[in-house]
Amino acid sequence: MKVAKFGGSSVASAEQLRKVADIIKSDSERRAIVVSAPGKRFKEDKKVTDMLIELGDAYFQHAGIENELNEVLERFKNITDELELNSAEIVDQIREDVFYVLNDDREDVLKRDGLKAIGEDSLAKVLSAYLQSLGMDATYLNPKDAGIIVSDEPGSAQILEESFDEIYKIRNKDGIFVIPGFYGYTKEGKLMTFPRGGSDITGSIIAAGIRAELYENFTDVDSVYSVNPNIVHNPKKITHLTYKEMRELSYAGFSVFHDEALIPAFKAKIPVCIKNTNNPSSPGTMIVSDKKAGDSPVVGIAGDSGFLSLYVSKYLMNRELGFGRKLLNILEDEHISFEHTPSGIDDMSVIIRSSQLTPDKEDRVMNRIYEELHPDTVSIDRDLALVMIVGEGMDSTVGIAKKATDAFASENINLEMINQGSSEVSMMFGIKASRLDDAVKALYHAFF
Amino acid sequence: MKVAKFGGSSVASAEQLRKVADIIKSDSERRAIVVSAPGKRFKEDKKVTDMLIELGDAYFQHAGIENELNEVLERFKNITDELELNSAEIVDQIREDVFYVLNDDREDVLKRDGLKAIGEDSLAKVLSAYLQSLGMDATYLNPKDAGIIVSDEPGSAQILEESFDEIYKIRNKDGIFVIPGFYGYTKEGKLMTFPRGGSDITGSIIAAGIRAELYENFTDVDSVYSVNPNIVHNPKKITHLTYKEMRELSYAGFSVFHDEALIPAFKAKIPVCIKNTNNPSSPGTMIVSDKKAGDSPVVGIAGDSGFLSLYVSKYLMNRELGFGRKLLNILEDEHISFEHTPSGIDDMSVIIRSSQLTPDKEDRVMNRIYEELHPDTVSIDRDLALVMIVGEGMDSTVGIAKKATDAFASENINLEMINQGSSEVSMMFGIKASRLDDAVKALYHAFF
Structure with missing residues (x-):
């Protein structure tokens, strides 16, 4: 059935x-x-x-x-x-x-x-x-x-x-x-x-x-594409996609559908097929639990603007047990969920969807950070876009990072952030929002 | 005086x-x-x-x-x-x-x-x-x-x-x-x-x-070197170093001195000069508050093994407000300070100095993670080394990441983790500990 x-x-x-x-x-x-x-x-x-x-x-x-x-x-x-x-x-x-x-x-x-x-x-x-x-x-x-x-x-x-x-x-x-x-x-x-x-x-x-x-x-549409067709002309079709890959692509602005919609099917491990009513003989894109052997490690490139970076620095932060936890606690009290937390020795950034930090929440969060954490500096950069390279199996492939950073350098796009190391499904880069389309194009041409 | x-x-x-x-x-x-x-x-x-x-x-x-x-x-x-x-x-x-x-x-x-x-x-x-x-x-x-x-x-x-x-x-x-x-x-x-x-x-x-x-x-020694001379023969001397750069180099295994020793001088903004008793006419290395214009963006390469990665994954983690905070809380209760927390949508890693997670703490931490966070998987990888490229002004230089990842790829060194985005002074890579010396050499030759 x-x-x-x-x-x-x-x-x-x-x-x-x-x-x-x-x-x-x-x-x-x-x-x-x-x-x-x-x-x-x-x-x-x-x-x-x-x-x-x-x-x-x-x-x-x-x-x-x-x-x-x-x-x-x-x-x-x-x-x-x-x-x-x-x-x-x-x-x-x-x-x-x-x-x-x-x-x-x-x-x-x-x-x-x-x-x-x-x-x-x-x-x-x-x-x-x-x-x-x-x-x-x-x-x-x-x-x-x-x-x-x-x-x-x-x-x-x-x-x-x-x-x-x-x-x-x-x-x-x-x-x-x-x-x-x-x-x-x-x-x-x-x-x-x-x-x-x-x-x-x-x-x-x-x-x-x-x-x-x-x-x-x-x-x-005939299928899910490896990149937004409004940015890259006639991009490669994706024939197979895993749930995890789909979820990462949706997260980073792929609009095929809202990833929340598929959660019940994902949880019950029902395979999903994206097909075209106007061209039903086209095989479409299958979304399944597990990667097929031999599939390319990278399936798609996606990007989304609308992120901000909350930067907190404090000399000797890394000796202060609980600093990171306290910062996340302040955000949690305001019901702000964070996306990533790249950190240095004496500083920490929290990447948040801009819509989460309304002006009144921003006031309260900033006040509490100053009062409770006594930082040296706190700043917010609202001009952030995230670009993702998505594909299960990327973790075992030497050179993905090289290919990606080569692409950014050739377009003279500065990397505000690189987040890799936990997800086995994606590598994420933070860039200025104004360079988003250029970045997506450059990555697409590097990987496809 | x-x-x-x-x-x-x-x-x-x-x-x-x-x-x-x-x-x-x-x-x-x-x-x-x-x-x-x-x-x-x-x-x-x-x-x-x-x-x-x-x-x-x-x-x-x-x-x-x-x-x-x-x-x-x-x-x-x-x-x-x-x-x-x-x-x-x-x-x-x-x-x-x-x-x-x-x-x-x-x-x-x-x-x-x-x-x-x-x-x-x-x-x-x-x-x-x-x-x-x-x-x-x-x-x-x-x-x-x-x-x-x-x-x-x-x-x-x-x-x-x-x-x-x-x-x-x-x-x-x-x-x-x-x-x-x-x-x-x-x-x-x-x-x-x-x-x-x-x-x-x-x-x-x-x-x-x-x-x-x-x-x-x-x-x-005549000066602080841009890389450990036991790994690279006759490396470049550093003439100027900022406090921040010194601190990052010490953190990542530079043994000139324990960075804690300099904290009182740093806090009082006293310039520090590393000199050689056996060759006092050599100018040595000046450690100062602010970078001189025209200095190279990268001053040193350092690396240290002895890190571990605690990996936790849970489907729909990013919808669970407070997940990251709760995980850090468990570590804080055991007085474990963490170094970095690269995160994906549904997973999060915590990088910790291996010596911090003693076997009895590991048991308690793992039990609490299972009982309180109900993750899909938890695992520990104790074979991690961190390599850092250090230099103030790196954040404004396009192509540092490209040069670094090129160097790793040419040596076939897989990147377990990349952490960049908060510190303006360093870019950090996680690799297998067995490849540490190769990685340091490759980065040195790429940047010097």
């Missing part, structure tokens, strides 16, 4: 949904289907979820919602008309769903979650009806009935462990199930949406729950 | 003491003279301090001490005879000093400290008498009278802050003062010796106290 998840661009139009149906039909193991809400058909197009968010905004500003609602209904009418489904009935149902949420006595924040979920929910119903119209044994399956039980955190629900045994029961049913992504229900029956990457999360949860042989994630 | 400190080999014989007298005579600013006990005259020779330690061992084993005592007296008799001093009087005084310490009612550990100090103390008296015999205005100055007040820690006394104002009063006196190194007195008047590098510590304390214009440290 396979789980196939189709993203926003894969379900954006009737034409795309016909491709989806073909894909489902071509493999009888594809029985758990997870869908996003219709996304963009072209660059300037609007996603249905964004329409629903605007509808909510209008409602809470006590403005009329007719324009926004019509936009949503129009989009679904187009799709269902083209698919020759009973569009009047479907459109009526969506209108009813919207007013049901708005007129319900739940809290405002839950109304917003409820509205946002209508995109996925309606599309799942549409796809299920379309598959039925093609003579397939397909059923719409609500997340509540699928067993997706989540924590009570509107907009950023977390899956509860008990869900997986519930979800496993889907295996015993016949036919194809179309499940809307992006949301689940608390034990008390309240609808909550997942954080960013929501439909990917649902797919991953279902795959883990039913112990799928494969979780197929259908997107609009 | 300058402080001149003469080490063991500089005061090992009458011939050496004549050189010392010439050096003192040649500069009227050399008024505070600090001396070690007589050291080795040739490779197989015995240091007076070692003789005194053996004397103590014999005494506490209730064996006769005559042989050991005679060895000490003989050595001083040789020196004073050759210098045409009243050797009978001096030898009698030393014998008296030894029995005074042994018959005193102080604790055994303080008797050992008292015995050890007799080497420096007697040599200071000899040198003072010799300078007087040459017509110079020289006086022996006991550390108590010099104002060296220390903590009550036999064998590893620490200078107390209040000493410096006392020591400053020496400035107001005329003539030359010869002060024995290696020990001081507690407020209660108990004699305590300093830890390793004791006479260097005394020199540094006196220099700080009298606000010397220069602290000259006379040894038996």
Whole structure:
């Protein structure tokens, strides 16, 4: 049994949904289907979820919602008309769903979650009806009935462990199930949406729950690339990737998907395949537990800006037992998680995502460092980007560092930081954010 | 006013003491003279301090001490005879000093400290008498009278802050003062010796106290070398070194002196000059606060084995706020100070001096890591050496990392760790201990 998840661009139009149906039909193991809400058909197009968010905004500003609602209904009418489904009935149902949420006595924040979920929910119903119209044994399956039980955190629900045994029961049913992504229900029956990457999360949860042989994630690219195609033209495709490699690439700004989305599948050791709805015969990228022998040690180059370095120096720091621990403690008290801590004898830097250190936290952290640690100097450099070379097996390869530093030197890029020595999967460099693209290009050309 | 400190080999014989007298005579600013006990005259020779330690061992084993005592007296008799001093009087005084310490009612550990100090103390008296015999205005100055007040820690006394104002009063006196190194007195008047590098510590304390214009440290080498001459033949001399550079070089196994010895001089910003008693016209190595413009960015290469890496990995570690802090906390509870903490997304290594992690501490640390942090894997690699490239101004030089990694790759040396990013003074590499000499050689040839 396979789980196939189709993203926003894969379900954006009737034409795309016909491709989806073909894909489902071509493999009888594809029985758990997870869908996003219709996304963009072209660059300037609007996603249905964004329409629903605007509808909510209008409602809470006590403005009329007719324009926004019509936009949503129009989009679904187009799709269902083209698919020759009973569009009047479907459109009526969506209108009813919207007013049901708005007129319900739940809290405002839950109304917003409820509205946002209508995109996925309606599309799942549409796809299920379309598959039925093609003579397939397909059923719409609500997340509540699928067993997706989540924590009570509107907009950023977390899956509860008990869900997986519930979800496993889907295996015993016949036919194809179309499940809307992006949301689940608390034990008390309240609808909550997942954080960013929501439909990917649902797919991953279902795959883990039913112990799928494969979780197929259908997107609009043929594969994961070894570098961001917006920086390097026509880069090498990655055919195999390990979970660890994927996680490191996501960390460093690879946007294929949010790595959090794959955690349930990773934990259950379900292989994941990234495929293209528009080119399903392309093999895509397999994400698996273990590296295949003979694979190249380096699989990808990634980079991300938005980091800062907090630098603390104090003469004789290395004789002061507990200095590093005390510094990390101050950050922890402010709920700031750190990324790395390169250290010298008398100084220590802490690399942090800039968004973590808000101005008020910065004030408190700086004050406490001065008062509790009595440093000689403290400074913050907000202009930091991290670039990573990712690949399992790098640790046993002499010369990776040489190749990388040669590349930086040839582009005259100064290295603010090098972090290597713990992860066996990556080597990390800190550079000025303004040189990020140059650095990624130079590394790509050195390794590929 | 300058402080001149003469080490063991500089005061090992009458011939050496004549050189010392010439050096003192040649500069009227050399008024505070600090001396070690007589050291080795040739490779197989015995240091007076070692003789005194053996004397103590014999005494506490209730064996006769005559042989050991005679060895000490003989050595001083040789020196004073050759210098045409009243050797009978001096030898009698030393014998008296030894029995005074042994018959005193102080604790055994303080008797050992008292015995050890007799080497420096007697040599200071000899040198003072010799300078007087040459017509110079020289006086022996006991550390108590010099104002060296220390903590009550036999064998590893620490200078107390209040000493410096006392020591400053020496400035107001005329003539030359010869002060024995290696020990001081507690407020209660108990004699305590300093830890390793004791006479260097005394020199540094006196220099700080009298606000010397220069602290000259006379040894038996012309200068500090850019790399260990036992590894690289005839290496480049260092003419200028900053305190920070000196500290990093000492940290990584440079044995010119224990960096702790220079701390009082560093803190008081007294320039230090390393000179050769046997070749005083050689300019030596100046250690100063600030780098001179135009100096080469890299001043030295150093390396040391005896490190271990404690590796901890846990899936999703980077989402676990406080993981790093908790790990450091466990080490701190065992009084283990760490050197560096390279980290990946899901793993973290802690680099520790191997001697810090005794087998019983290792058991407790490992148990606590398992019980409190629930890691996926924990392992210890005891085969680690650190190699450092040292130089202020390296941070602004593109290509240092490239040159270094080129050198490692050409020697096929795998990099276990790279730590760069906080210290502006050094770049550090972790390698297998067995490759340490090769690594140091390769880096030396790359940079010099």
